[in-house]
Amino acid sequence: MYRYDEFDERLVRERVAQFASQIERRLDGSLSDDEFKPLRLKNGLYLQLHAYMLRIAVPYGTLNARQLRQLALIADRYDRGYGHFTTRQNLQFNWPKLKDVPAILELLADVEMHCIQTSGNCIRNTTADQFSGVAYDEIEDPRPVAELIRQWSTLHPEFDWLGRKFKIAVSGATHDRAVLRGHDVGVRLVRDEAGRLGYQILVGGGLGRTPMEGKLLREFLPREDLLAYLEAVLRTYNLEGRRDNKYKARIKILVHETGIEKFSAMVEDEFARIDGTKINADPEEQARIAAYFAPPAYEDLPDVSRALEDAQAQDEVLARFVEHNLFRHKRKGYAALTISLKPIGEAPGDASSEQMRLVADLAEKYSFGEIRVTHMQNLVLPHVKLDDVPAIYAALATQNLATPNVGLITDILCCPGLDYCALATARSIPLAQDLSKHFADTAKQKDIGELNIKMSGCINACGHHHVGHIGILGLEKKGQESYQITIGGDATEKFALGELLGPGLPAEHVPEALDKVVGVYLAQRQPGETFIEAYRRLGLAPFKAAFREVSDVVA
C-alpha cells in the first residue's frame, strides 16, 4: 500500500502543528467559534450530542496492521476503548477531548494517518471497492487512481472552500461495490473497443434529503487526463454551484437544475482550457504510485483447499462462514475474507480496541498485513489462503468477529443516529440491534438470502437508507420516534432509490412489518430469486398491501 514520502510526512506534521496552534488560539479567544468551526471540521473534529467526535481518514478503505494497532491504542488512551467504522470507510472516535486532539493527531501521523478533510466543505475521503486489487471481476486495481485523487484533492488551494462537501468514489470492477451512482463523482475503470483502459465518469449522485442517481458525464476519459478532467468538474461546480442555500449547494442540484447536457458542455469547455501538462500526473508518477499497489507474493496454490473442505464438512457454522463471508479472489487458492462487525444484537460497525488488535494480528499473520474497511461498515482481510480460513475463523470467534452474516438480513448498515449524532431526529442503533436479534436464526437468514437493510437516523441518509433493499428512516412524529420503511433500493450498478411502503411506525412494530415484507418474498419468489430480484418482478403493490396489515393496526 501507499507509503508516505518526505513531502507527505512533512505536510501531515505541519497540519498537526497548525491545528494545535488553532486550538490554542481558540482557547485564548483570538479565534472566535465562527472562525474556528470550519477549521476544526476540516480536521475531522465534530461536536456531537455527548462529546466531540473525531473522524479519521482511511484512504480508500485501506489500512495496515500497524495502523490498526495504533487506532486501538488511541481508543484506549484517549477514548472509551472502541471506534466506529463508517459508510465512507473512515473511523470515528466518539469521546475525544479537544485538548487531547493534537496528541491524537501526532499518534496518527506516526503511522501515516490523519483527519484532513474528513469533514467540511471540501473534497472528502475518496472511497473505493473494498475488494480492490483482489476481486475476481476486476478490470484493474483502482487504488492507484484513488491514491492519485487523494494527493490531488488534499489541500488543493482552489477547492478548499467549496459550497458544500464533495465525495468521490472509485471502482475497477464490473460490479459496483462502491456506490458510484450515489456519489458527487463516480470514477469507473473501463476498457474501450480497442481494449485501452480509461474512465467512465459519473456526476451528481447523492443520497440525503434529495436523493439522486448519478448521471453519465463522460463515457470514456483517457487515463492520462483524469486529474485535469476532475479539475474541470470541480471548477465548474465551484463557480456555478449554489451558495445561497445549504440544502441546494451539492453538485447534484447544479446538475439537476442545469441539465446534464449543458453541464457536460460546461465541463468540456473548462477541460479544453486547462493545460493538462500542469495538472495531470506524468507516467513516471503514475508508475511510482502504482508500484505501491503491486500484488503481494502470492503462492501457487490449487483452486480447492482440501483442508478447508474437510474442516467445513465437520463444522456447520464454519461452512456458513465460508458460504457468506468469503469473496472470490482473482488468485487461485485465495479469498477475500469479510469480518462482520454486525454480531447479533450489537451496534453495527463498532469495534473494540481488543477486536482491532486481533484483526491486526490476523492481518499480519494471514493477509500480508493488510485490512480493508467496507462502506457496509465491515472489515476485510483481502488476501487469505483458503487453507488458513479455519484458523482465522477460530481466532475471530474468540472476539465475536466470526458472525457468518455478510450480505444477509442481519448485516445491517446503520448510522450512529440520535444516540451520538447532533443532526439525528431518531435513534437508529437500538432498532438495528432489535432487528438483528429478531432475524438471528441462521437457517432463516440463509433462507431469506441476500437482503440489505440500511438505516438512517435522519434525512441526511448517512445510513444509505435510500439504497437499501429495505431502507429505514428514523424521524419524529408527534413527539415520538417514528420509522419510515422503504423497499427496492439498490446501491450497485443496478442503482435504484427505494419506494415508501406506508406511514412511519414506532420502533416496536418495525420487526413485524419486516416479517410481513419478507413474508411476501418468501411466499412468491421464484427458485433462486433474491429479495431484490423478486421486488423488481412483483412491484411495490404486494409489499405495500402486506405492510398495511401492520400499519393499519398501529394507526
Add this chain to the structure above:
Amino acid sequence: MAAAKRPPLPVILLVNDLLDGEVLFAAKSGKGDDRGWTRDVREASVAHDDAAAQALETFGAQQVALQKVVDPYLVDVTLAEDGAPVPRHYREVLRTLGPSNRRDLGKQADLQS
C-alpha cells in the same frame, strides 16, 4: 432587547464544554449572580419565569465569550417528584444520559445517584 423565541417554561440551559466537549447545565446559583456549570442535570438551575430564563441566556453568552463553553440553548423541562428537571424532548433527555445502547458510557454511567 426583545427575547428570541424561547421554548415554554420552565427551562434549563445546556451547553457543550469547549475543552472536553461534555454536556453541561447552568447550575443552581449560590447567591446572586454567582453561577457555575454542572455535569449533572439534577443540579441544573431551573428558570420558572422570563426574567430567570433571560438570566440563564445571559450567563451562557458570557461564558461563551470567556471561551469556556459553546452552543448554549434553553431546553424546556418538567420536574420529577424529587424536583429534578427532566427535558420534555427525547433528544434532550439523551443529552442528559448518554447513548442508549451503551449504558456504561456517558453521564448515565459517570453520575450514579
